[in-house]
Amino acid sequence: MRYKFGGPQNFMSEEIKVMGEHFRSKREEMNLSLKEVENATSIRQMYLQAIEEGRIGNFLSNAYALGFIRQYAGFLGFDNDKLNQEYPDAFRMPPEKQDFAYGIGTLEARGSPHGGVRWMPNLLWGGAFVLLAVVAYYFAKFLGVF
Numbered sequence: 001m002r003y004k005f006g007g008p009q010n011f012m013s014e015e016i017k018v019m020g021e022h023f024r025s026k027r028e029e030m031n032l033s034l035k036e037v038e039n040a041t042s043i044r045q046m047y048l049q050a051i052e053e054g055r056i057g058n059f060l061s062n063a064y065a066l067g068f069i070r071q072y073a074g075f076l077g078f079d080n081d082k083l084n085q086e087y088p089d090a091f092r093m094p095p096e097k098q099d100f101a102y103g104i105g106t107l108e109a110r111g112s113p114h115g116g117v118r119w120m121p122n123l124l125w126g127g128a129f130v131l132l133a134v135v136a137y138y139f140a141k142f143l144g145v146f
């Protein structure tokens with residue numbers, strides 16, 4: 001289930017569109033393409049374009065949208081506090097979604113179905129290391145290093 005950023009009533013508010021237009025004009029003033037901004041900020045072009053067009057409901061979650069807006073604003077040289085005062089709807093999350101629903105506990109398990117450690121390969125590598133250390137010790141002793 002996806003939630004629209006800022007709640008359904010703020011999904012495409014004029015305030016968010018105006019803020020996006022300011023971002024686009026600042027980027028164009030700096031003579032930067034979306035690809036250059038993507039390379040500099042690691043925010044994908046589709047998200048940058050969505051911010052500029054005021055379609056921020058396309059994000060994975062509210063937390064990502066808010067973070068991307070703040071990062072993009074900082075890159076363009078905008079003051080986040082000033083933007084927050086000028087465009088409060090763009091930075092407001094609905095009270096029921098202020099927690100981040102995509103936490104560590106929701107990540108899918110990778111590897112074996114039990115999520116355990118594969119003991120046999122680790123045991124073999126550990127044994128090989130111990131055997132190599134013992135052989136190196138006796139070889140050094142044979143050469144008279146010890």
